[in-house]
Amino acid sequence: MMKMTTAAAALLTALLAGPTLAATCNVDIEGSDAMQFNKTSIAVPASCKQFTVKLRHAGKLPKAAMGHNWVLSKAADAQAVANDGIAAGLDKSYVKPGDTRVIAHTKIIGGGESDAVSFDVAKLKAGESYAWFCSFPGHSTIMKGTLALAK
Structure with missing residues (x-):
């Protein structure tokens, strides 16, 4: 029987436990010229202080x-936020300035571009339903997903 030193045992334990100890506090999302996101749900670990969404436009159209864009709100507010965003226009990334229902959002990007947004996880509440969507006119009914605070 092979005897393991204390240091070797500690190293082995750390290597095996490492991936389970570190929360992933970011996500990469792609939008396309076919009006689709490559994800439909996001789980935000409650252990994260900040969470970052990195949005990339994989298409070619301007x-x-x-x-x-990527806009986060409570699910109950999503449609109203999207509707109000249309009036804000492209120069404001189709997000109404000062809209307190918006938890976080990226700017509007075109083909080949990317943007990122970070938000305070303390703004999320366990058990609350959150929605994210693209607020470009006509996109929010198709380009959308859910977000939940995970334990």
Whole structure:
């Protein structure tokens, strides 16, 4: 029987436990010219202080024709936030300035571009339903997903 030193045992334990100890406090999302996101749900670990969403437009069309952003709100507010965003226009990334229902959002990006947004996880509450969507006119009914605070 092989005897393991204390240091070797500690190293082995750390290597095996490492991936389970570190929370992933970011996510990468892609939007396309086909008006689709490559994800439909996000789980935010409660152990994260900040959470970052990195949005990339994998298409080729310019933002004026097929722009995408990522907007987070409570699910109950999503449709109203999207509707109010249309009036804000492209120069404001189709997000109403000062809209307190918006938890976080990226700017509108076009093909080949990317943007990121970080938000305070303390703004999320366990058991609350959150929705994220693209607020470019006409996109929110298709380009959307859910977000939940995970334990």
